[in-house]
Structure formats: C-alpha cells, structure tokens
Amino acid sequence: MIRLVDVCKSFGDKEVLHHINLTIEDGETLAIIGGSGSGKSTLLRLLIGLIRPTSGEIWIGDTEISRLSEAELDKVRLHMGMVFQYSALFDSMTVGDNVAFGLREHTDMPEKEVQRIVEEKLNLVGLENVAHRMPNELSGGMKKRVSLARAIAFEPEIVFYDEPSSGLDPIMTEKIDELISHTQQALNVTSVVVTHDMASACRIADRIAMVYEGELIAVDTVENFKNIRDERVQAFFHTLRTVKEA
C-alpha cells in the first residue's frame, strides 16, 4: 500500500502541493490527472523519493520514505519500476542492454539468467527480436515499450508512469494503455499513472485522482468520477467529449 499523509510541498515560498492525503491499494491502477502546472509531476517525484515533502509522511508499504538517506531510498526503489515521459533509454546501449541495465547493476545474477529475463520482458511488452537494435532505430511507441520492459525487469511491486502516451498518436496511445493494463494483470503490480489524457485515465484506471492547483480535489472510481458535480472535474470531462466529437 502507498499512503500520503497530509503532504505539503513548497519550492521556495511557493507551495505547489497542499495537504495531500491519498491511499493507493496493492494491485490497484490509479491515474493522477490534472492540468498543466497543477502538481502531478511533483506528486510523482515525491512518491519516487526524488524530492522530499516540506511536511507530511509518504509511506511505501511499511517504510516512511520522506526522511530516508539516499542509500536507504535506493533499496526502496528496487521495488519500484519507472516509465518516464521520454522513455529515457540509454542511446549508446542496445535495447537488450537497456533492459538488462538494472539487473546487472544491482544483482550478481548469472548472464544467462539476465538474458532470459530480458527476452521474457521484451516478449511481455510485445517486442520480439529487437534486443540487438539501438534505441534510435525504434519508433516512439516501441521506445516506450522498451522503457516498460526495463521498468518491470526487476519484477517491481509498483510501476510509476509519467505521461506514458505523450508524443504518441491515438492508436499507439491505446496500445500503450492496453499494455499498462496487461502488465498490471500479468504481474499484479500497483500502477500509478500520471496523465493529462482523460480518455487514457478512463481506459486504464481503477480510480482517478484529480489534482487542481496543488490540491487533490477528487479521488474516485472511474464510474463515480463521471458523476462528480464539481465544475473543475466536469471541465476535464468536457475536454474528453470535445475530443471525441471532433
């Protein structure tokens, strides 16, 4: 379980997250939505331990991470996989070496086992026979898949996605969404997906959390979310309808 207790975050004298309380259950897929600058990425960076809250507590399982040392945080991060907005692959390494990177860095697993896992995870994300290719030979959607294969190589308990469909066309976006759902089911991971794409959020999430100007203004199941009368929530749904009608 992931739990944020009364979390505030300021940069200088600007408070960008106000008193966030949120629980994410094991095996759940939670989409965090919100407009540009609302605080979604800041929330994600707090959950990964890249930045620390100004006040409040962040629990990953039984560990409160906000005051851990970097070495202690690294141990917690071994249970997390991360898929970044721009895939963040190492361009000078083959796809296979990218996926293998964490395994080689953090374990003394025999090379044969590393290769087996690389192949297994690339297959899971629907990529066969690409291990020898370089990232710059791949499309944006394929890079996202490689990034996901790398994130799950360690069999993490939680996978964080930062705008997984940014820069992709609608068809590829749907494919990545399917893959997020498939990964959740295959590995029973907890998934936290930051997105500004309401259609994606509705497709993949069990629950949606909406951040608005640094406040968590709604957290509910996809079905209930549609009926929330708050005009800020409705405005987000309106963008979804407008896109569909266009």
Ligand SMILES: Nc1ncnc2c1ncn2[C@@H]1O[C@H](COP(=O)(O)OP(=O)(O)OP(=O)(O)O)[C@@H](O)[C@H]1O
């Ligand atoms: N390191 C930082 N120093 C100062 N201000 C920051 C820092 N990081 C984020 N902010 C500010 O915090 C606010 C929230 O930013 P954040 O990146 O979390 O928003 P977001 O919802 O992810 O937006 P987007 O969808 O555009 O990525 C913004 O006003 C941003 O300028």
